[in-house]
Amino acid sequence: xxxxxxxxxxxxxxxxxxxxxxxxxxxxxxxxxxxxxxxxxxxxxxxxxxxxxxxxxxxxxxxxxxxxxxxxxxxxxxxxxxxxxxxxxxxxxxxxxxxxxxxxxxxxxxxxxxxxxxxxxxxxxxxxxxxxxxxxxxxxxxxxxxxxxxxxxxxxxxxxxxxxxxxxxxxxxxxxxxxxxxxxxxxxxxxxxxxxxxxxxxxxxxxxxxxxxxxxxxxxxxxxxxxxxxxxxxxxxxxxxxxxxxxxxxxxxxxxxxxxxxxxxxxxxxxxxxxxxxxxxxxxxxxxxxxxxxxxxxxxxxxxxxxxxxxxxxxxxxxxxxxxxxxxxxxxxxxxxxxxxxxxxxxxxxxxxxxxxxxxxxxxxxxxxxxxxxxxxxxxxxxxxxxx
Amino acid sequence: xxxxxxxxxxxxxxxxxxxxxxxxxxxxxxxxxxxxxxxxxxxxxxxxxxxxxxxxxxxxxxxxxxxxxxxxxxxxxxxxxxxxxxxxxxxxxxxxxxxxxxxxxxxxxxxxxxxxxxxxxxxxxxxxxxxxxxxxxxxxxxxxxxxxxxxxxxxxxxxxxxxxxxxxxxxxxxxxxxxxxxxxxxxxxxxxxxxxxxxxxxxxxxxxxxxxxxxxxxxxxxxxxxxxxxxxxxxxxxxxxxxxxxxxxxxxxxxxxxxxxxxxxxxxxxxxxxxxxxxxxxxxxxxxxxxxxxxxxxxxxxxxxxxxxxxxxxxxxxxxxxxxxxxxxxxxxxxxxxxxxxxxxxxxxxxxxxxxxxxxxxxxxxxxxxxxxxxxxxxxxxxxxxxxxxxxxxxxxxxxxxxxxxxxxxxxxxxxxxxxxxxxxxxxxxxxxxxxxxxxxxxxxxxx
Numbered sequence: 064x065x066x067x068x069x070x071x072x073x074x075x076x077x078x079x080x081x082x083x084x085x086x087x088x089x090x091x092x093x094x095x096x097x098x099x100x101x102x103x104x105x106x107x108x109x110x111x112x113x114x115x116x117x118x119x120x121x122x123x124x125x126x127x128x129x130x131x132x133x134x135x136x137x138x139x140x141x142x143x144x145x146x147x148x149x150x151x152x153x154x155x156x157x158x159x160x161x162x163x164x165x166x167x168x169x170x171x172x173x174x175x176x177x178x179x180x181x182x183x184x185x186x187x188x189x190x191x192x193x194x195x196x197x198x199x200x201x202x203x204x205x206x207x208x209x210x211x212x213x214x215x216x217x218x219x220x221x222x223x224x225x226x227x228x229x230x231x232x233x234x235x236x237x238x239x240x241x242x243x244x245x246x247x248x249x250x251x252x253x254x255x256x257x258x259x260x261x262x263x264x265x266x267x268x269x270x271x272x273x274x275x276x277x278x279x280x281x282x283x284x285x286x287x288x289x290x291x292x293x294x295x296x297x298x299x300x301x302x303x304x305x306x307x308x309x310x311x312x313x314x315x316x317x318x319x320x321x322x323x324x325x326x327x328x329x330x331x332x333x334x335x336x337x338x339x340x341x342x343x344x345x346x347x348x349x350x351x352x353x354x355x356x357x358x359x360x361x362x363x364x365x366x367x368x369x370x371x372x373x374x375x376x377x378x379x380x381x382x383x384x385x386x387x388x389x390x391x392x393x394x395x396x397x398x399x400x401x402x403x404x405x406x407x408x409x410x411x412x413x414x415x416x417x418x419x420x421x422x423x424x425x426x427x428x429x430x431x432x433x434x435x436x437x438x439x440x441x442x443x444x445x446x447x448x449x450x451x
Numbered sequence: 452x453x454x455x456x457x458x459x460x461x462x463x464x465x466x467x468x469x470x471x472x473x474x475x476x477x478x479x480x481x482x483x484x485x486x487x488x489x490x491x492x493x494x495x496x497x498x499x500x501x502x503x504x505x506x507x508x509x510x511x512x513x514x515x516x517x518x519x520x521x522x523x524x525x526x527x528x529x530x531x532x533x534x535x536x537x538x539x540x541x542x543x544x545x546x547x548x549x550x551x552x553x554x555x556x557x558x559x560x561x562x563x564x565x566x567x568x569x570x571x572x573x574x575x576x577x578x579x580x581x582x583x584x585x586x587x588x589x590x591x592x593x594x595x596x597x598x599x600x601x602x603x604x605x606x607x608x609x610x611x612x613x614x615x616x617x618x619x620x621x622x623x624x625x626x627x628x629x630x631x632x633x634x635x636x637x638x639x640x641x642x643x644x645x646x647x648x649x650x651x652x653x654x655x656x657x658x659x660x661x662x663x664x665x666x667x668x669x670x671x672x673x674x675x676x677x678x679x680x681x682x683x684x685x686x687x688x689x690x691x692x693x694x695x696x697x698x699x700x701x702x703x704x705x706x707x708x709x710x711x712x713x714x715x716x717x718x719x720x721x722x723x724x725x726x727x728x729x730x731x732x733x734x735x736x737x738x739x740x741x742x743x744x745x746x747x748x749x750x751x752x753x754x755x756x757x758x759x760x761x762x763x764x765x766x767x768x769x770x771x772x773x774x775x776x777x778x779x780x781x782x783x784x785x786x787x788x789x790x791x792x793x794x795x796x797x798x799x800x801x802x803x804x805x806x807x808x809x810x811x812x813x814x815x816x817x818x819x820x821x822x823x824x825x826x827x828x829x830x831x832x833x834x835x836x837x838x839x840x841x842x843x844x845x846x847x848x849x850x851x852x853x854x855x856x857x858x859x860x861x862x863x864x865x866x867x868x869x870x871x872x873x874x875x876x877x878x879x880x881x882x883x884x885x886x887x888x889x890x891x892x893x894x895x896x897x898x899x
Contacts, residue, residue, distance in 0.1 A: 185628070188635055188749045189759035195639050276624050290821030291624075347621070366625065369613060373635070377628035382620070 118448030123156050123409045130406075130413060133161045134168020134181030135269075136308060137205060137327045138393045141430050142181060145421045149413060156409060164308075165269050172396040173197055178410050180396035183269030183327070184293070185375040196400045200446050201374055201392035202417050204363050204433040205328055206354040207273050208389075210313075210339040212322040213240060215255045221353055223248040224323075225345035226281020226388075232323055233261045233278065234285065235300030240321060248351075257321035258302055262312060265305035267293045269391070274325040276379045277389050281345070313337055325389075328354055329430035346388040347380050354387045359433045362386030367436050374442055393432065399449045407450050414447045489898040492891055495686055499887035502679045503705070507880025509675050510712060511873050513668040514719075518869035520662035521723055524862045528656035531584055533855070535649040536734050538577035538600075542645055543741035545570035546637040549611050550748045551837070553630050554829045557618050571608060578604070581648060593651040599644040607636045627752060634749050642745075646738060653731055663865060669720050676713045683709065683887075690894065701890015705883040712879035719872050723865030732782040733791060733854060736798070737847045739767050739778070744840045747812055751821070751828050761813040768806060773799035782850065791850030798846035805839030812836060 132142055139162030146158035163171075165182035172180030173194040185199045209224060216222070228244050231237040237244055241254040264271045275291035289295050297303065304322070306315035309330045316322040317337040326334055331354070335341065343351035352358045365383035370376050378390050395414055401407035422434040435443065545567050552563040582597050610633030618626030683706050690699045743764055750760040772779040779802065783795035808827065815824040828836050 188631060188638065188752070191635055191639060192763070193759050280623050286623075287822050290819075290825070292819055292821060294819050295821070296819040369617070369625070369629070371610060371613075371629065371632045373632055375628055375632050375635075377624040379624045380622065381625065382622065 119411050119415045119444060120408050121412075123153050123412045124405045125155060126405060128156045128405065128409045130156065130158045130179065130409060131177040132158060132168075132179040132181060133163045133171045133177050134179075134396070135165045135183050135393060136162040136310075137183055137329045137430075138162075138181040138202070140329065141203065141393075141426060141432065144426050144429065145417055148421075148426070149416060152416075156413070158413065164266070166267060169197075169396050172398060175398060175402070178397070178401075178406065179414075182394045182396050183391060184272055185392070185394060186396065194398070196398045197396055198399055198446050198449065199374060199394040199396055200414060200418075200443050201435055201439060202395050202414075203393050203422060203427060204359060204390060204435065205393045206359045206387055206390045206431075206433075207270055207325055207327055208331055208334070208354050209342040209344060210316055210322075210324050210326050210334045211342060212260075212316050212320050212339055213255060213257060214320060214338065215257075216252070216340060220252060221341055221343045222252065223345070223351040224342045226278050226285075229323070230278040230282035230285040232259050233263070233300060233303070234289075234298040235261075235303070238301070248345075259300075260319045260322040261300050261303045262306055262315045262319065262322050262324040263297050263303065264312065265307050269293065270309070270325055270327055271295065273379055273389050273391055276377065277344075280347075280380045313339070329432065331431055344388050346386055347382060348384055350385060352385060352387050354389075354431075356433055358385060358387035359390050360436075362388070362390045363433070364436060367438050370439060370442060372442060372445065374439070374446065392435075397450060399451065401450060404451070411447050411450050414450075415444060418443050489895055492895050492898075496888060496891040496895075498682065499679075499686070499702075499705070499891070500884050502675075502682060503880050503884035503887060506672075506675055506679055506709065506712070506883065507877050509668075509672045510716060510876035510880065513672040514716070514869055514873040514876055516668050517663055517720065517723060518866070518873065520659055521862065521866040521869060523659040524656065524663055525859075525866045527584070528652070528659040529859065529862060531581060532649070532652045532656040534577040534580050535645070535652040536737075536851075538574050538581065539642065539645040539649050539738055540741065541570045541574040541577065542600075542604075542637065542641050543738075543745055545574065546634055546642075547741070547744055547748060549615075550630060550634055550752060551829045553614065553618065553626070554748070554751065554825055557621065557623070559615065559619075567611075571604075574600075575604065581652070590651060592647060596644040596647040596651070600641055600648070603636055603640045603644070607633050607641060609633075610636060631749070631752050634745075634752065638745060638749060642742075649734070649738070653734070657731075660862070663723055663862075669716070672716065673713065676709060679709060680706070694894070699890040699894070701886045701888070701893065703886075703890075705886030705890065708879045708882045708886065712876050715872055715875060719868035722861075722868040732778050732785065733795060733847060733851045736771055736778045736782060737844070737851065739771050740802070740840065740843050740847065743767055743809065744836070747809065747828055747836060750813075750816065751824060761816070764809055764813065768809075771802065773802070791853040794846050794850035794853060798843050798850060801839070801842045801846055805836070805843055808834065808836045808839045 132146075139160060142158075142160040146160050150157055165180075165184060168177075168180030168182050169186065169190055170180075171177040173190065181202075182199065183205065186197055190197060209229065211222065213222075222245070224245070225248065228237060228248065231244065238259055239256050240259060241256045242259075246252075246254055272291060272293045275285075275289065275295050278289075279286035279291045289298065297305075302321075304315055304319060306312045306324075309327050310333075312324045312326045313330055313333050314337075316324040316326075316334070316339055324339075331341065341353060343353050345351055346362075361383045362381050363378060363386075365381045365386060366376055366378045374392070374394075376392075378392075380388050381390075395417070397410060397414070401410060418435055418440050422440075424434075427434060548563055548567045548570060552559045552567070555563075578597070578600055582601065585594055585597055610629055614626045614629035614633060616626075617629060683702055687699055687702045687706070690702070691697070746760040746763055770778060772781075773783075774780060779795060779799040783792055783799055812824055812827050815821075815827065826835075831837060
């Protein structure tokens with residue numbers, strides 16, 4: 064269900080293997096009761112940071128604690144880095160992480176089997192009706208790029224694409240890369256006549272939700288015929304392919320010359336390494352932009368003042384000049400009613416740490432995420448403070 | 452009967468000529484002495500006077516209890532229960548209207564905007580009357596639910612306004628997500644609170660209605676009246692036998708007045724008793740179909756592939772019916788004749804067609820055919836979900852209105868039936884006491 068991303072929807076056995084490897088990958092600190100470990104004297108920027116952290120304790124409880132996290136594969140590498148660094152700062156707190164897909168993260172958090180679920184998409188109404196104690200707290204800003212496999216293009220060329228052209232590529236009415244519609248967007252670029260191979264996700268995915276949202280706003284016929292969702296009824300474009308997860312998208316696109324694919328930004332490096340091109344996408348002002356720190360931050364900035372207290376907001380196709388069109392928050396899904404006061408306290412302190420200390424370049428740059436704007440951090444803190 | 456003849460010995464001017472006292476001053480062994488008769492008459496008089504006063508007090512108290520409860524039903528509980536029911540439906544309709552308009556397109560139609568505004572205004576007005584009526588004596592649950600609606604309503608309208616603003620500027624997705632946030636406030640906070648408020652107000656109405664027609668005091672009053680009737684009867688029989696079959700008009704008058712009072716009380720009570728329990732099942736059914744409709748739309752907006760709403764639909768559907776033990780079937784069976792029966796049956800019929808449309812909607816949703824699903828949910832054709840919902844909603848509204856007319860009429864009749872009865876009972880009691888006093892003092896005078 065839900066805006067699940069990716070690999071979580073494979074077989075249970077595979078999911079279990081992923082979980083095991085994830086658990087193994089994270090240094091499991093079994094350091095129990097180290098004298099003085101409760102409050103290490105190291106500088107604690109989270110605790111020191113002034114501002115609206117009211118109701119959030121400055122440090123975790125001194126008792127040994129293991130927090131568990133499952134969910135988004137996009138967030139998984141960042142979660143791992145955060146877990147290690149946090150454990151270095153607070154040796155009594157260990158965090159196990161697992162990239163299971165957003166849907167599993169949400170359902171685990173809802174069932175209370177994990178402390179934190181990670182999701183690329185905000186909670187659906189159905190999730191909230193099922194469990195009204197859940198909240199979604201942004202942890203960082205992500206984006207989605209469009210990649211293509213056209214080996215003949217000169218290096219450093221980023222084709223310009225817009226929602227209308229992409230929609231027609233996915234519906235099968237633009238069949239070749241030298242189609243006049245694509246050529247019109249890319250004057251001066253010698254386009255090959257390669258057949259277009261649209262690749263989409265086979266699993267229920269937050270990425271599909273974001274991408275089809277973008278197509279819907281730019282191409283009314285797509286909106287009325289297909290629409291947007293975590294899964295959609297893909298048109299039967301000849302040669303189209305389906306792939307599982309972002310890794311599957313990268314590999315699928317690499318194997319199919321002429322492919323066009325939508326991929327989460329934390330896989331951009333992998334896509335570039337695989338020899339794929341990265342498109343400049345049209346925003347609502349008709350500007351063509353690549354997903355860079357500046358364009359992503361600009362896009363998000365235009366939504367800050369409209370962000371509701373629940374922080375549920377779609378930021379696809381915003382009004383910002385120079386803003387990249389497909390951006391989103393990566394969310395932590397947490398129940399505000401935790402089983403024990405200690406667990407609640409430890410989750411609060413960790414989440415606050417993640418959106419402050421954890422939002423620094425040293426953690427985010429590796430996955431190309433952007434830090435949360437200050438006012439959004441305040442909204443996050445207000446939500447974190449509700450955990451009890 | 453062991454009583455000795457109380458026949459008077461003294462000549463009485465009032466007596467007709469030729470009157471011969473029976474068995475004058477003759478002592479009969481084993482019988483009570485004739486000299487004790489005046490004492491017995493005095494004791495009887497005291498008993499009857501006290502009984503008359505007791506009847507007056509208990510009868511009046513009974514009437515006051517029932518009348519105030521009946522008044523409560525008509526003037527307080529019934530309007531509050533209606534307000535609560537109306538508030539729920541206004542809130543739900545506001546959300547359905549706003550979300551439907553949203554799904555229809557960026558330019559909201561004037562009728563849709565007016566309907567939304569009217570719904571919000573109606574809900575706010577009902578909220579005010581409900582809050583005004585709530586006192587510190589009202590339950591904590593009722594007060595916290597009222598507070599939840601008071602604080603949540605402006606939050607809801609704020610999000611809806613924000614969603615419309617983004618949407619009208621062309622930012623469909625941001626508008627959609629804010630609409631989702633607003634509708635979540637509605638579904639997670641406002642509607643559950645409104646449902647609790649209705650349940651509480653309806654419970655208040657049921658209590659008041661039960662108090663208006665409840666048994667304890669009327670039984671006490673009638674038992675007392677029966678006891679007094681027995682005493683009066685035996686006193687008269689005793690006098691009759693021992694005064695040469697002369698009627699004691701004072702006691703006869705007292706008996707007649709007692710009978711009249713009892714009769715009046717019984718008639719008033721029977722009329723009030725015709726009060727029917729309010730149309731609760733129908734109101735619950737109306738709330739349930741609103742929920743099905745709202746869920747269908749919120750599911751379409753969130754497009755998450757989530758199964759929560761289709762599951763909820765099936766569980767609500769199984770409670771609604773029709774079928775044995777379900778709400779719609781029960782409502783059709785229990786509505787008063789001439790009331791909502793016909794419309795409840797119509798709802799039970801029409802709802803099945805609408806269920807079919809719902810099944811189709813969720814089938815399209817499960818295969819991600821959003822365009823067709825949207826068309827079915829918000830389209831205006833005869834086979835659309837909106838049309839099916841409107842039919843069932845209209846049936847239920849008519850059924851509720853028809854039952855309401857009957858309930859209101861009988862509650863008002865019950866209230867009116869007690870009018871003047873309190874004074875009537877007191878006057879009757881005084882007349883009874885006078886009748887007894889007069890009837891017995893005439894006999895006592897014969898001993899002087």
